[in-house]
Amino acid sequence: AQKVTQAQTEISVVEKEDVTLDCVYETRDTTYYLFWYKQPPSGELVFLIRRNSFDEQNEISGRYSWNFQKSTSSFNFTITASQVVDSAVYFCALRSYSGAGSYQLTFGKGTKLSVIP
Amino acid sequence: NAGVTQTPKFQVLKTGQSMTLQCAQDMNHNSMYWYRQDPGMGLRLIYYSASEGTTDKGEVPNGYNVSRLNKREFSLRLESAAPSQTSVYFCASSELGFGANVLTFGAGSRLTVL
Numbered sequence: 001a002q003k004v005t006q007a008q009t010e011i012s013v014v015e016k017e018d019v020t021l022d023c024v025y026e027t028r029d030t031t032y033y034l035f036w037y038k039q040p041p042s043g044e045l046v047f048l049i050r051r052n053s054f055d056e057q058n059e060i061s062g063r064y065s066w067n068f069q070k071s072t073s074s075f076n077f078t079i080t081a082s083q084v085v086d087s088a089v090y091f092c093a094l095r096s097y098s099g100a101g102s103y104q105l106t107f108g109k110g111t112k113l114s115v116i117p
Numbered sequence: 118n119a120g121v122t123q124t125p126k127f128q129v130l131k132t133g134q135s136m137t138l139q140c141a142q143d144m145n146h147n148s149m150y151w152y153r154q155d156p157g158m159g160l161r162l163i164y165y166s167a168s169e170g171t172t173d174k175g176e177v178p179n180g181y182n183v184s185r186l187n188k189r190e191f192s193l194r195l196e197s198a199a200p201s202q203t204s205v206y207f208c209a210s211s212e213l214g215f216g217a218n219v220l221t222f223g224a225g226s227r228l229t230v231l
Contacts, residue, residue: 042224043205043224043225045207047221091159091160104162109158
């Protein structure tokens with residue numbers, strides 16, 4: 001069965017601090033995709049990144065970086081020099097094969113990040 | 118702006134009432150989805166439509182029905198609302214199923230059942 005665990009329910013940091021959001025996944029699939037979505041206070045979910053299981057290169061986009069490690073089944077998200085606008089709920093998601101020709105997208109329960117000015 | 122549009126944004130119902138949440142996308146996507154979001158539960162899939170003319174149950178389909186009216190529109194119906202269906206509902210779409218494609222979400226519909 002597919003499972004995504006975001007153990008950190010809520011995190012608070014002071015502006016300009018770095019923060020890492022953890023994501024651990026379980027799947028028997030050898031080919032899968034991992035995603036991060038952001039849900040700001042306005043409520044809409046915004047896509048941040050997609051990663052396939054064959055690409056373990058870390059990725060950096062501005063202040064955001066992602067560390068994908070298959071050995072530990074983790075896909076962690078780091079925000080450097082956090083800003084108040086980073087305050088949001090962040091969801092990690094796993095897309096993998098669920099059998100009988102079907103795929104599914106499983107979301108973690110989310111981590112609420114509060115950046116304090 | 119291109120995207121996914123959901124209506125209504127807010128709705129209050131009494132137990133036993135029925136209502137339909139509407140969703141439309143203008144990105145020519147083939148697949149559409151309905152999720153519900155509850156505190157501490159993340160997003161859970163209610164129903165999805167891989168392509169026009171098909172619908173399938175997700176993780177939590179009980180108490181809901183869906184209609185893929187055409188390629189653009191995918192509605193979610195509550196026939197007899199229950200307090201357990203109080204939630205925020207999100208519609209989403211993607212080019213083609215649960216592939217590597219990114220889901221584009223609507224702004225959400227907050228439903229309260231009294």
